[in-house]
Amino acid sequence: MTDHIVKSYDEELNRMTGVIAQMGGLVEQQISASVAALVRRDTERAAEIVAIDRRIDMLEDEVEQLALRLLALRNPVAFDLRRVTTALKIASDLERMGDYAANVAKRTITLSKLEPIRLSLQVPRIAELVQGMVKDVLDAYVDRDVEKALSVWGRDEDVDAVYNSLFRELLTYMMEDPRHITPCTHMLFIAKNLERIGDHATNVAEQVNFLVRGKTVEEERPKGDMTAFSAVQ
Amino acid sequence: MTEREPDMMPEAEVEAETPETQYRASFSLKTKDAAGTGADAAVPAKVTARDVCVFYGKKQALFNVNLDVAQHRVTALIGPSGCGKSTFLRCINRMNDTIDGCRVQGEVRLDGVDVNQKNIDVVQLRSRIGMVFQKPNPFPKSIYENVAYGPRIHGLAANGRELDEIVEQSLRRAGLFDEVHDRLHSPGTSLSGGQQQRLCIARAIAISPELILMDEPCSSLDPIATAKIEELIDELRSRFTIVIVTHNMQQAARVSQYTAFFHLGHLVEFGSTEYIFTNPTEERTQDYITGRFG
Numbered sequence: 001m002t003d004h005i006v007k008s009y010d011e012e013l014n015r016m017t018g019v020i021a022q023m024g025g026l027v028e029q030q031i032s033a034s035v036a037a038l039v040r041r042d043t044e045r046a047a048e049i050v051a052i053d054r055r056i057d058m059l060e061d062e063v064e065q066l067a068l069r070l071l072a073l074r075n076p077v078a079f080d081l082r083r084v085t086t087a088l089k090i091a092s093d094l095e096r097m098g099d100y101a102a103n104v105a106k107r108t109i110t111l112s113k114l115e116p117i118r119l120s121l122q123v124p125r126i127a128e129l130v131q132g133m134v135k136d137v138l139d140a141y142v143d144r145d146v147e148k149a150l151s152v153w154g155r156d157e158d159v160d161a162v163y164n165s166l167f168r169e170l171l172t173y174m175m176e177d178p179r180h181i182t183p184c185t186h187m188l189f190i191a192k193n194l195e196r197i198g199d200h201a202t203n204v205a206e207q208v209n210f211l212v213r214g215k216t217v218e219e220e221r222p223k224g225d226m227t228a229f230s231a232v233q
Numbered sequence: 234m235t236e237r238e239p240d241m242m243p244e245a246e247v248e249a250e251t252p253e254t255q256y257r258a259s260f261s262l263k264t265k266d267a268a269g270t271g272a273d274a275a276v277p278a279k280v281t282a283r284d285v286c287v288f289y290g291k292k293q294a295l296f297n298v299n300l301d302v303a304q305h306r307v308t309a310l311i312g313p314s315g316c317g318k319s320t321f322l323r324c325i326n327r328m329n330d331t332i333d334g335c336r337v338q339g340e341v342r343l344d345g346v347d348v349n350q351k352n353i354d355v356v357q358l359r360s361r362i363g364m365v366f367q368k369p370n371p372f373p374k375s376i377y378e379n380v381a382y383g384p385r386i387h388g389l390a391a392n393g394r395e396l397d398e399i400v401e402q403s404l405r406r407a408g409l410f411d412e413v414h415d416r417l418h419s420p421g422t423s424l425s426g427g428q429q430q431r432l433c434i435a436r437a438i439a440i441s442p443e444l445i446l447m448d449e450p451c452s453s454l455d456p457i458a459t460a461k462i463e464e465l466i467d468e469l470r471s472r473f474t475i476v477i478v479t480h481n482m483q484q485a486a487r488v489s490q491y492t493a494f495f496h497l498g499h500l501v502e503f504g505s506t507e508y509i510f511t512n513p514t515e516e517r518t519q520d521y522i523t524g525r526f527g
Binding site for chain 1: 482
């Protein structure tokens with residue numbers, strides 16, 4: 001797309017997109033760092049992660065301010081308007097992802113104080129999947145690549161599948177020994193946090209689709225999280 | 234005055250088959266976004282333009298324009314300077330006749346009747362079409378006379394009292410009466426710019442036209458006067474069909490239901506205003522409305 005006649009308009013739009021990219025990069029780091037800290041029971045690193053979350057919140061505020069300014073001063077329409085509204089939504093999705101990563105770190109600190117339990121391989125597996133989704137959806141946003149965004153959208157099903165199996169696994173541990181209940185419950189929340197990050201990545205994918213095509217995704221997203229209906233007896 | 238068609242277009246099936254009804258039935262409003270993006274395809278067309286080409290001498294100013302103006306709706310014509318939007322507007326009431334060397338090809342139909350037919354009385358035609366220009370241009374007469382002039386020459390009032398009523402009602406509809414009721418006999422030119430423009434609108438509607446053409450009616454007005462005119466346009470559309478040329482895209486977005494984008498003499502895209510301003514199909518439209526034309 002060609003540039004605006006008024007250069008400062010482009011600069012403001014690009015600055016807003018730049019802050020989103022910065023947020024995205026930070027969120028990616030936070031997710032991988034939080035899972036690494038969990039695996040290594042590294043409480044120091046976990047505490048850092050919790051502190052860094054504040055920076056993501058500040059970046060979200062910055063996106064909001066830039067967006068409001070653009071709306072008030074530039075009266076954006078069509079694609080430009082979609083750039084502003086999708087930036088607002090994506091920023092709030094990224095902020096939530098950051099919160100979930102910080103929550104993983106907080107639970108890591110608690111878990112380190114408890115007896116170590118067998119860490120299911122499924123947790124790093126979920127983390128790996130959602131990290132890939134977040135990375136790809138941010139690339140899709142920057143490149144305005146609908147195909148890539150929609151592929152992320154479809155991949156959430158894989159995350160749900162791993163989460164379902166982990167859910168059952170953790171229930172089984174808890175049934176084996178009641179002393180596992182506390183760490184396993186934390187682990188369950190950690191897995192749920194990671195799974196939610198995947199859901200937010202699909203939201204971002206929908207925004208990328210809307211940004212580029214000006215239409216919402218018609219088909220219903222495949223939903224694979226069946227834990228709401230699960231019971232182990 | 235000739236017999237006018239009733240405002241509502243009867244169902245095509247029950248109406249007697251005449252060339253005119255056939256014409257109207259075959260050209261119910263068609264827009265590019267008829268596939269459910271907000272355009273109301275059921276609205277009958279007041280004006281239908283088919284393959285309209287306009288030449289100023291050897292220079293072609295309009296190229297095969299096909300456009301339907303929906304009845305009781307506001308249609309905005311937008312586009313950069315020199316794109317042909319005013320030229321198109323002037324085809325509707327044959328204002329281009331007044332320009333030497335100007336040639337119009339194609340058909341412009343008002344209620345199915347070609348306005349360029351030889352037997353069309355231009356004065357009669359223009360009595361059905363009011364026009365408001367960029368700069369307020371009241372006659373150098375009193376406020377009252379400005380509004381009374383049209384109805385008087387067209388014999389719309391049987392006596393002085395009826396004329397008074399037409400003047401008052403027109404001024405009221407133009408949102409001006411309360412401001413001028415105690416000085417109807419002061420010169421029209423003594424009013425402020427915004428008031429003068431509303432006076433011109435009162436003058437245009439005094440002859441009960443069916444269609445009002447507005448060529449950048451707010452370009453010399455301040456934001457408050459502009460807001461009043463825009464509010465007025467919205468009220469007027471229940472009685473009249475309005476075509477407005479504007480350089481102010483926000484204004485087009487605010488006042489119109491349909492928007493046509495012209496560029497270099499071509500009609501690039503036409504559709505519901507919401508559609509044109511949110512997700513136009515044509516890249517040129519998108520570039521223009523978002524301020525990207527290089």
